[in-house]
Amino acid sequence: GDSVTQTEGPVTLSEGTSLTVNCSYETKQYPTLFWYVQYPGEGPQLLFKVPKANEKGSNRGFEATYNKEATSFHLQKASVQESDSAVYYCALSDPPSGSWQLIFGSGTQLTVMP
Amino acid sequence: DAGVTQTPRHEVAEKGQTIILKCEPVSGHNDLFWYRQTKIQGLELLSYFRSKSLMEDGGAFKDRFKAEMLNSSFSTLKIQPTEPKDSAVYLCASSGQGRSSYEQYFGPGTRLTVL
Numbered sequence: 001g002d003s004v005t006q007t008e009g010p011v012t013l014s015e016g017t018s019l020t021v022n023c024s025y026e027t028k029q030y031p032t033l034f035w036y037v038q039y040p041g042e043g044p045q046l047l048f049k050v051p052k053a054n055e056k057g058s059n060r061g062f063e064a065t066y067n068k069e070a071t072s073f074h075l076q077k078a079s080v081q082e083s084d085s086a087v088y089y090c091a092l093s094d095p096p097s098g099s100w101q102l103i104f105g106s107g108t109q110l111t112v113m114p
Numbered sequence: 115d116a117g118v119t120q121t122p123r124h125e126v127a128e129k130g131q132t133i134i135l136k137c138e139p140v141s142g143h144n145d146l147f148w149y150r151q152t153k154i155q156g157l158e159l160l161s162y163f164r165s166k167s168l169m170e171d172g173g174a175f176k177d178r179f180k181a182e183m184l185n186s187s188f189s190t191l192k193i194q195p196t197e198p199k200d201s202a203v204y205l206c207a208s209s210g211q212g213r214s215s216y217e218q219y220f221g222p223g224t225r226l227t228v229l
Contacts, residue, residue: 032216043118043205043220044157051216089157093216100145100209101170102218104157 002027006090006105013080014113021075021108023064023090031092033057033066033073034102038087047088080112116141118221120206126227132194135224138187139208147218148181148191149205157205163189196228 006023013019025031032051036044048057053068062077073090090105119138127133139146148160161181162170168181178197183189193200203225207218 034217041222043207043223045220046217049217100164100216101147101159101162102157106156 002031002092002094002103004090004092004103004105006088007108009087009107009109010111011108012111012113015082016079019075019077019080019084019110021088021090021110023073023075023105025071025073025090025092027092027094029094030068031094033064034089034091034093035062035064035073035075036089036091036104038089038107040086044089080110082112082114085110085112118206118208118219120204120221120224122224123222124225124227126229127196128229129198130195131228132192133196133226135191135193135204135206135226137189137191137206137221139189139206140210140219141187143208143210143219144186145209145218146183146189147207147209148189149207151203151205151223160191160204193226196226198228201226201228 003026007021034049035047037047038044048059050057050066053066056065064073064075066073087107087109089107091102093102121136125133144165146163150158150160160172163183166183180192203223205220205223207220209218
């Protein structure tokens with residue numbers, strides 16, 4: 001079945017440093033890929049999505065490129081801020097195959113120190 | 115627009131009790147999902163409805179978990195009887211139609227503690 005694997009956490013960074021959270025996926029079809037972010041006491045919220053291979057998604061300084069050949073979708077940010085502290089989830093859905101549910105990775109807890 | 119609403123936000127139950135969690139999806143959304151979130155297992159799908167019809171019923175959760183969609187704007191998740199291992203955050207999400215239909219919008223969750 002479909003699966004998503006991402007960087008094990010927790011990750012602790014200093015403000016101003018760069019972030020990379022690795023995400024790789026397995027699916028037989030052509031999924032849409034997502035990054036979600038979850039703050040304490042809230043549900044996950046969409047950071048951005050990319051429906052097509054070789055395209056890039058971005059929001060709030062975060063970006064990721066849908067790499068079909070490498071089956072990867074790594075999240076990057078050049079300079080993190082304390083307010084970026086949260087749990088980040090990579091996810092996929094594959095509606096063309098009839099599956100509308102989101103398959104989530106295990107989540108990566110990010111803490112940014114001032 | 116109002117987002118996904120979940121009530122209660124916190125629930126404490128004794129082992130063996132029946133509890134009912136409630137969810138109101140985003141107005142106009144056709145798809146509704148229930149998830150369980152724990153530190154060890156992460157996000158697990160419990161149920162998925164499309165236009166009020168049950169599309170997915172997470173196999174491992176069929177035994178004591180029952181989700182219903184009474185109308186297009188209200189869903190419940192019943193756990194009967196509760197066990198301590200059910201302690202988790204229960205999340206409801208909804209999604210719409212068209213090009214945005216792949217995106218799910220989550221509620222704040224209900225934190226359940228079973229003693």
